[in-house]
Amino acid sequence: MTMIFGVPLAVFMGQLLLGLINGAFYALLSLGLAVIFGLLKIVNFAHGAMYMLGAFATLLGMRYLGINYWAALLLAPLFVGLLGMLIERVLLRRIGHLDHLYGLLLTFGLALIFEGTLVNFFGVSGARYPTPEALQGGYQTGFMFLPKYRAWVLLAALVVCFATWYIIERTRLGAYLRAGTENPALMQAFGVNVPLLVTLTYGFGVALAAFAGVLAAPLYPVSPTMGSNLLIVVFAVVVIGGMGSILGAIVTGLAMGLIEGLTKVYYPEAANTVIFLVMILVLLLRPAGLFGKEA
């Protein structure tokens, strides 16, 4: 058998693929954060809670309203997106002129409220969401058994990531958005409704998190704390990619998934820390992040 640094090739390839799938989650979540920070300058600490709410909306929608997985892929992000817009309108807008720290504290507080409320009702053990029937089972790829559902997660996440990148960087709407955050007064003078754009952007950013939540529901137990565990890693990914860089968030997310996957083979004890080591290195060598522009 071919070996790579003492690990059989088949195992090595399998780990790379799994790393890529985890990376797709990181990419999806850090993309939402990057959009919100890049365009609105809000450090959205409620992002993990929004991811969790997406998963919960999926679970409860099935349990009480009979909404199936495919419908939830659309409805859960819509619901969480609307909630996000409400939060932006009622709360975040009022502190927009203050230091970033206030937005960070406000969103962190909101995250704690959402988590605490759900812990009160559902406990922390989490509930299981069944894998949709069409995606049960898996493929024997020659080097590993790949569950169909994981293949679907990778595909869906990549499509959504690149669609988002395309809209923001390559379309007229995206151009308005970028211009609106660069110079809101001028855009408003041109007759563009900037406050509405801001609300929609925040709603879209958290909807991306909720979409990741729907994808995660059949993979991990749906529990109120699922988001807070992931949030810190995702923030590290955004810092490595460069705060606010859209493409940076996507590429870094995938790359960190791969690096973490390889760490799990060669030195599993460090799997939870390796991303932070990379973050420290990047902050030392390129403080603006791999894809960020120097201020």
Added chain:
Amino acid sequence: MTFIKKTLASSVALAVTAAMATAAQAEISDGEIRIGYLADMSGTYRDLAGPGGLEALRMAVEDFGGSVNGAPIQVFSADDRNSADVGANTVREWIDTRNVDMVAGLVASSVTIAVTRVLEENDGFGIVSASAASSITNEHCTPNHIHWVYDTYPLANGTAQAVVQQGGDTWFMLTADYAFGHALEGDVTRVVEENGGQIVGGVRHPFPTDDFSSYILQAQGSGAKIIGLANAGADTVNAINTASQFGVVEAGQQLAGLLVFLNDVHAMGLDATQGLLLTTGWYWNMDDEAREWAERYYERVGRMPTMVQAGIYSSTTHYLQAVEATGSDDPQTVREHMMRQPIHDFFARNGRLREDGRMVHDMYLARVKSPEESTHEWDLYEILTTIPAEEAYRPLSESQCKLVQN
């Protein structure tokens, strides 16, 4: 003269009587039994003890009549947030300002070890119901606490031995990378090797871990017949779920969960957990006595009790009985009385409290039912065998506890 003598004599008599009366009352300090419940009320371990354990404690107090020898029983609680500092400080405050008589609950082993030190310094009393580490009554034993429900020793003994005897003689260990995981891994390795099995590989994963796919893939690659899970709570749940997604059981490997609670199995569902072997100190549906109590609990809480929650009721009741019988809440008096009484109730069978503070009782090897076998939401285990109390736990001859003469 006579008058003075009489007066003197009677006042002396009066003083003696008064002193005796005070002494009798002082047996129960402050004229109240104060029980403090310390547990993780909001984090990872909430569902196995948490608010449900507090309700079990309240049930025990109510069933006892709410008072002991006329002294009312007061219950209060706090969230330790799985932090040893928070736990130790809370108990110190309870001792200083509320004169707590007994501390119940006690979940994360790290919190428990910190709290028992405080109890020993202040001559308090604690009953540990939820912690796993067997060191709590071994190198960390004190005269001021006892350990009720289970510990890592019978977990390894019960599950690992049964699995090896059924032909599962090659193991891959998936271990939580901290003290509890290492201890459990050590115990399992000893039991597997003693029974003629072999550990062929293992991974120590960070605590906590969400994504187990990489480790499951490594376990699949190892070719071991058994994947041993030396972790707990959410980590075990995640590992089992992932194994189910990757078709581990279908491909011929078996999982051995070394610390699995009823709420974990309930959360994962039978599809993912069927066939899993586990060791438990109690199961709500194991016989009529257990079932009767569990159904009363269910009516109040809306969930079936875990072994920990049942153990909290059982240990509190035994504590109150000892206070009633001795008329005292002095830790050593109560403890000595509890050690003399055999323990046999809906929870503990053939139980006795040893001098190291370990309450040994029958343990059970169980198998998780398949969805077809299960008749309702909480019909989750089939009890396979009983592990007798005296075989299940670490023998006193191997004890390092300072209270045991070896």
